Amino acid sequence: MPPDLANRLRRRPWGFALLVAIALFAANVIARSSFAAWGSWPATLADFAPFALAAMATTPAVLSGAGGIDISISPLLNLVSIVLIGVLLPHGLGGFWIAVPISLALGACVGAISGVLVGVFRYQAVLATLCGLFVLTGIGLAILATPASGTTGWLAHLGGKVGPIPGALVLIAIPVLVWIALGRTAFLRALYSVGGDDVAAYAAGVDVTAVRIIAYTLGGLFAGLAGIALAAATQSADPGQATQYTLPAIAAVAIGGTSLLGGRGSLVGSIVGAAIMFLIQTLLDSLNVSSNWLQLVYGAILLVALVLSSQLNRPRKKPVEVQPA
Amino acid sequence: MSAIPEGAVARPADPAGEGRTSLGTRLATAQRRFGIFQILALVALFEWGTWTVTDFATKSSILSMLVAASFLGLAGAAQTIVVLVGGIDFSIPAFISGGAILVSQLTGSDGWGVVPAILLIVVFSLLLGATNGYISHRFAVQPLVVTLAMSSLITGALLVWTKGEATGSAPSFLSRVTAVDGTTFGLGIPPVVVIWAAVAVVIGIVLRRTVAGRRLYATGANPAAAELSLIRTRWVWVATFAASGLLSGLLGVLVGGYTGSGNVSLGDPYLFEGLAAVIVGGTAFGARGDYFKTVLGALVLTILSTVLVGKGYSTADQQIIFGLLILLVVAGYGRGPRLRDRV
Numbered sequence: 099m100p101p102d103l104a105n106r107l108r109r110r111p112w113g114f115a116l117l118v119a120i121a122l123f124a125a126n127v128i129a130r131s132s133f134a135a136w137g138s139w140p141a142t143l144a145d146f147a148p149f150a151l152a153a154m155a156t157t158p159a160v161l162s163g164a165g166g167i168d169i170s171i172s173p174l175l176n177l178v179s180i181v182l183i184g185v186l187l188p189h190g191l192g193g194f195w196i197a198v199p200i201s202l203a204l205g206a207c208v209g210a211i212s213g214v215l216v217g218v219f220r221y222q223a224v225l226a227t228l229c230g231l232f233v234l235t236g237i238g239l240a241i242l243a244t245p246a247s248g249t250t251g252w253l254a255h256l257g258g259k260v261g262p263i264p265g266a267l268v269l270i271a272i273p274v275l276v277w278i279a280l281g282r283t284a285f286l287r288a289l290y291s292v293g294g295d296d297v298a299a300y301a302a303g304v305d306v307t308a309v310r311i312i313a314y315t316l317g318g319l320f321a322g323l324a325g326i327a328l329a330a331a332t333q334s335a336d337p338g339q340a341t342q343y344t345l346p347a348i349a350a351v352a353i354g355g356t357s358l359l360g361g362r363g364s365l366v367g368s369i370v371g372a373a374i375m376f377l378i379q380t381l382l383d384s385l386n387v388s389s390n391w392l393q394l395v396y397g398a399i400l401l402v403a404l405v406l407s408s409q410l411n412r413p414r415k416k417p418v419e420v421q422p423a
Numbered sequence: 424m425s426a427i428p429e430g431a432v433a434r435p436a437d438p439a440g441e442g443r444t445s446l447g448t449r450l451a452t453a454q455r456r457f458g459i460f461q462i463l464a465l466v467a468l469f470e471w472g473t474w475t476v477t478d479f480a481t482k483s484s485i486l487s488m489l490v491a492a493s494f495l496g497l498a499g500a501a502q503t504i505v506v507l508v509g510g511i512d513f514s515i516p517a518f519i520s521g522g523a524i525l526v527s528q529l530t531g532s533d534g535w536g537v538v539p540a541i542l543l544i545v546v547f548s549l550l551l552g553a554t555n556g557y558i559s560h561r562f563a564v565q566p567l568v569v570t571l572a573m574s575s576l577i578t579g580a581l582l583v584w585t586k587g588e589a590t591g592s593a594p595s596f597l598s599r600v601t602a603v604d605g606t607t608f609g610l611g612i613p614p615v616v617v618i619w620a621a622v623a624v625v626i627g628i629v630l631r632r633t634v635a636g637r638r639l640y641a642t643g644a645n646p647a648a649a650e651l652s653l654i655r656t657r658w659v660w661v662a663t664f665a666a667s668g669l670l671s672g673l674l675g676v677l678v679g680g681y682t683g684s685g686n687v688s689l690g691d692p693y694l695f696e697g698l699a700a701v702i703v704g705g706t707a708f709g710a711r712g713d714y715f716k717t718v719l720g721a722l723v724l725t726i727l728s729t730v731l732v733g734k735g736y737s738t739a740d741q742q743i744i745f746g747l748l749i750l751l752v753v754a755g756y757g758r759g760p761r762l763r764d765r766v
Contacts, residue, residue: 164759167567215750220758222708224511224567225749232695232746239739300762307762345571358565390587394579400572401558408562 112355112367114406119370122377130384140264144257144331146376147266148175151324152343153350153372154273154365158313158320159212159223160351163293163360166216166223168314170230171321172343174208176335177238178325183335184242187250194252202322208234209318213311235340247334257330269327270369273320277365289313294361346375349396353403374399458705460755461719468726476733486613487603488725493619494678496721498697499704500626501670503717506701507630508643508663509709510559510566515671515697517577518548519690522675524581524589527685531591544672551577552668556661566664578687589685597680615677622670626714639663643710699745700724703752 127134133142152171159168178201186197208230215226249257256265280286291299292309300306324343329335354371356363378399382392444452453459472479498515505512522544529535529543555573559566581589599605605613630636641649642659649656671690679685704720706712724745731741 165565167565169567219754220761221750221753222759225702225753228695228698229746229750232742232749236739236742236746239742240737296762297765301766345575348568348571352568358568359563388583388587390582391579393575394583397572397574397576397579400575401569404564404568404572405558405562408564 112364112370115353115355115367115370115374119373119377122374122381126377126381126384129381133380133384140258140266142380143264143266143270144327146373147269147327148324148331148343149346149350149376150270150369150372151175151273151320151327152347153354153368155317155320155324156347156351157356157363157365157368158289158316159227160356160358161289161293161360161363162310162313164223164296166293166310166313166360167348167358168209168212168227168230168317169224169344169348170208170212170227170234171317171324171347173231173234173238173340174205174318174321175324175328175343176337176340177208177234177241178205178322179329179332180238180242180246180335180337182253182325182329183248183333184246187248192250192253198326201326202319205322205325206315206319209321210311210315212318213314216314217307217310231341231344235337238337238340242335242337245334245336245338249330249333253326253330253333256326257333265330266327269323269330272323274365274369276316276319285309285312290361292361345396345400346372349400349403350375352400352407355407357407371403454705458716458719461704461716461723465719465723465726468723468730472726472730472733476730479729479733482611483603484729486611486616488729489616490601490603490613490681491729492721492725493613493615494674494681495693495696495700495725496619496718497622497670497674497677498693499700499717499721500622500714501667501674502697502701503706503712503714504626504630504639504663505566505667506706506708507710507712508639508660509646510556510660510664511698511708512555512570512664512667512671513567513694514551514555514570514574514577515667516690516692516694517574517581518552518668518671519675519678519693520685520687521547521577521581521690522672523593523679523682523685523689524585524675524687525685526597526676526679527591527593527683528585528589529591530594531684533591537594537596541673541676544676545669548668548672549665552671553661553665555668556664557657559664560657560660581687589687592684593676593679593682597676598683601677601681615681618677623714623718630713635662640710643708696724696745699749702749705752707753 132138152175155171155175156168159166181204182192182197182201186192186200191197191200212223212227212230215221216223219226256269258265260268277286288299288304288309289312291302291304292306296306299309350371351363351368352358352371353374354363354367354369356367356371375396378395379392382389382395450459469480478484498519501515501518502512525544525547526537526540529540530537551573555566555570558564559569600614600618603613605615607614607617630639638649638654638659641652641654642656646656649659674693675685675690678689682689700720700723701712701717702720703723704712704716704718706716706720727744727748728741731744736744
């Protein structure tokens, strides 16, 4: 690889992923020409939205460093869809101004709890969110023992079109806008500094605990959106599918060039990463490849992406210094 | 160090005075070494079950709990060594399903002998497990993600190979090995329990009494220091993950014998419950703990879930209780240092 290109990719790690995504999109169009047809976009994007939102929800926790990760995102977004379709709709609480705030608040609250466990009580992120995964899956099963289906006006719009725009695009745009808004505050810079080196950030006066809590809360909020997107796309809720997005979301984050060690990466990268995972799935579908291959391909791609991204994100080598005794 | 006379090293203030260690300190030491709290919890849970659940303390009920605990404990063994070295293995369920599917499909449908089938499982498990360790260490990627990817890869390969539907059935001697009413050399103990005990002894000896075990603990406690004392930490990681894969693959053979056949979700329950056994037992990331603790953890969790089932709690309730239980236990010992202490 010429050094110039390598440098550019290092600065914008998702650049490479974007090239792959574009190539995959082209492959999809070649395999099935109707893929690019304007009429099919709302449905395709609706299927894509939970992927993208789950990946974006996982990103802030990973960026916050110190082994930060949130493996409870997938059960959380599933729980939100269960509450939405299994509880709110049947009880006549399905109105937009009631259901959406409740869904988002549920996501944000659970995210905040994870954040407090990690930031204040100093749990390892894997363990804290693993417990979250247990508890949320259990609550989902307790609320809804079997899959349920249902939809309502605004949910159908989000799964289809809002005016001329595909509804899913609106959902995906919200975290991006939130992220851009946060970029105008000190929070994002604080988040990246905490993720890069929390001790140095602490010594420089950054409130590391608050930054971590906000990061996990944001993740929870985005998971709430993802839950709405899932309900809109599938018009159903399935308590047995609580962990279906765990692997794709983490894979998308890694493929999108976000360092799993924290401090490097971006939300946009995660969308690109999610697009790659999604486009592989649709491509296999179009080529009539048995769905049995999907997991194999996912695993292989994730392994390759991990190795590649670790090579691209490699910090400059520091010689090991041994202090004389 | 030997030049410094005993007692010349500054000691922290001793609140009890006169060189006596206080009761609290001694209890803390005992807890660290033997898991007093876990043993008490075990006894209390057993008594609770005996008094409130009918037919809880009968021979067959105890034996079936022991068989369940053996499976959980063996899955916990695979996780324990990886956690001790500072990693985590999320591909254990895939190895378990793989072992079960391979042994039933190869011997049941494809006419292989049992020995070649098991040898093939051993080779696959070692190679794929070693790959987990190598990629995690060589490329400094979180093992959580590497093993998740490996899990997907293995599950996918199994689905492709079996065309989505595993056929065949496990050899019948395997179901005798794992049957609750099985006997070992005429004794009324299921062979799988004896296997578990043997594995526990071997792992205990390897961890505490061999050079390999020392290296594993040194690597988990401080990789940089271990590297500087000429331990090749990469090979420690490779060997540990390979051992984890091997244990899980062979456990899969046993689980296949227990259920009679294999499918790709057969191993799923063992991921989180195995990890829960490790954590509830008291082993923490980075060389704190040992396998004896996980054995206790597996027994505690098995008895707890038997009591909960006996009292009519659903799977959902059990998951919630397990999750909260892990949080509670980890609160006691497994948390990181304060930031202000690290500056």
